[in-house]
Amino acid sequence: MLAFALALGAFTIGTAEFAAMPLLPLVSKAFNISAPYAGHMISAYALGVVVGAPLIMLTTVNMRRRSLLIGLSLFVAITNIASALVPDFHWLLLTRFLSGLPHGAFMGSAAVLASSTAPPGKRASAVARVFLGLTIATIIGVPAATGLSQILGWQASMLIVAGLGLATAVCIARYAPRTPVPPGGGPLKELKSLANRAVWLTLGVCMIGFGGLFCIYTYLADTLLRVTHTSPHWIPLIMMVFGVGTTIGNLVGGALADRSPARAAAGMLIFSTLVLLIYPSTTPHLALLTPTVFLVGAGIGLSAVLQTWLTQMAPQGQAAVSALLQCAFNLANAIGPWVGGLAIAAGYGFASTGYVAAALSFGGLLLWVLAYRADAPQETVVQSR
Template sequence: MPPALFALALGAFGIGATEFAMMGVLPAVADGMHVSIPQAGYLITGYALGVVIGAPLLTAVSGRFRRKHLLLGMMVIFTVGNFAAAAATGYGWLMAARVLTALPHGAFFGVGSVVATGLAGKGREARAISLMFTGLTVANIVGVPAATALGNAVSWRLAFALIGVLGLLAVLGIVLLVPSDPVHSPVRLRAELRAFTRPAVLLTLAVGTFGFAGVFATYSYITPTLTSLAGAGPIGLAVALALFGLGSSAGNLAGGRLADRALLPATYVALGALAVALALFALAVHNEVTALVTVGVIGLASGLVIPPVQLRIIRAAGEAPTLAAASVQSGFNIANAGGAALGGALIGAGFGYTAPSLAGAALALTGLVLAGVSSRWERVNAKTAGVRG
């Protein structure tokens, strides 16, 4: 694979670290900013909203720039945001810094996915995407625990400052390793928006959103679920998080290879495996060993989903793939918020801690059905076009 992909993976690693590190250092941030834990929690919400609005906002102002320059600009914004967070003197400043850091999140993955597929060549596009996203999954295994430990032991400011240093390294990597566009193909907002009139694009976004809503409905409450039903202690919880991260990384790489061989079957396999794993968790959670193993399998299945969904939406968008590819990240963050809300509502209504995983399985199956609908629509549309031709 081209070395430029490692520069993209480093940027993805930094983005993953800064997104989830806040969850690990939240009490320290609340204490430092003199706010309550729930108030500090809005910093997580602010980041998620920044991701959702950042993709269309940055695409709208990026029409004159080459994709390499877009990647550089977004990574500079990311880096400045992290250094600003580290230097924040008040809650409002920190919130603004978190939103600023989040703005390039979705657009970076969207532009990066398009660049990665161009670098890899035909037949290796999904593997290139999976390699870039490996930075995001590895961040959950290494970056987030390290930032959490450092932030709680020394200073949460130092954690964000070091993530800012990672951003500088990613900027340097993009400058040195990512080639300039051979032909200047500017991102045109009107064409990018027109891609969303294609049912295949909208259906693929829905596939990813429903699939990951199932994951977040379960994973958002993994700590109280394992504690109360599996009897897991601190070590067991740490093992569960590590297994989820390792499974996600392995699934992401495997999903890239599967998607390059057969894109639609890879999508079906990924969503089907995810639905089965989430349903099994409701049975396996009552024993610590089987619960931990199943958490790893859920991570594996969730990783399988990423490359085929990302590649499928790039292909469905045709000549204007940037905003569509970036919107996948917006969909994932909507899934994060919606899945967590659904899981919390079920637990609050008295259905117990197994209810979120069963609901998650239903959401993953919904994604699988939508993938089938999308495939069916494309076949019918192709036949219709053939008859007209």
């Protein structure tokens, strides 16, 4: 039941982050602003993640993970209720920033707790089960929140997330063990682990390599409407296909990472690069685009793989690297759409986001080569144990 409680929290976080993207047309209409300006609410959330993840993780190193996760879940609930009650868009930007603060710390703490309570050889799979909630959010949470918001207003999505946050707090209080804080820990010890060059290169793999997935996902709805020429009713269904892909990719990635996270990361990046290269040629045809979107979503399996690889690199700094991984993940969420937007603005069309995404994924693969070389001696030691 601990796995369920942590996955529920990840489901809440995933719904909070990803459901905001389909809300942009509703938000721009409600506040009478342009769609690009409404997109700042996405950036505000991502900024909150980047600021909150390292700050919270490093200042709560000596706090029980159970207590921290309960507190973060309640904070998610409170800030999303506040988002639903804002009088204007500027207040929404503030509350979205605040709601992003606990994101990275929650996911990092949940991953560390899941890994520490799993038997050796199964830790990557345990982390993947936590991220499973994140991917299921793209299948159920995002379409449900989007559909209800189209009927009841954009605030419905925020209130759904608030309810999920409260439910997560209750489940964690009920099922999470009261494990003591490991002795000898502290912010300085966590920070020392960041002297490892391989850690920063691996974070770069996430920041660049994942940018491709977000580049596609952000402009998928517009691609469906303007390139594939589908009805708007197809958008939630295709988003669900994407979500199914992320779920299966996450499970496969976790299983592969139990053997060798470094090699699994390379495999996922090569796979994503090839899929993204064929994406543009499938965009005019719904029958071809649908399975391609599924395969694009499967690339998210890289997240559990990198989480496991980083904790192997820095066993004494798991809280710090887990938090920084969430920062890198959200920087990818900013980089991918930004670079894709440049290609669209330059007149290359929405289908060109596939080539941009493939370039980002390949860039992540190049960084993987450097990270693997830097970490090769350490991985040899880990595998020999």
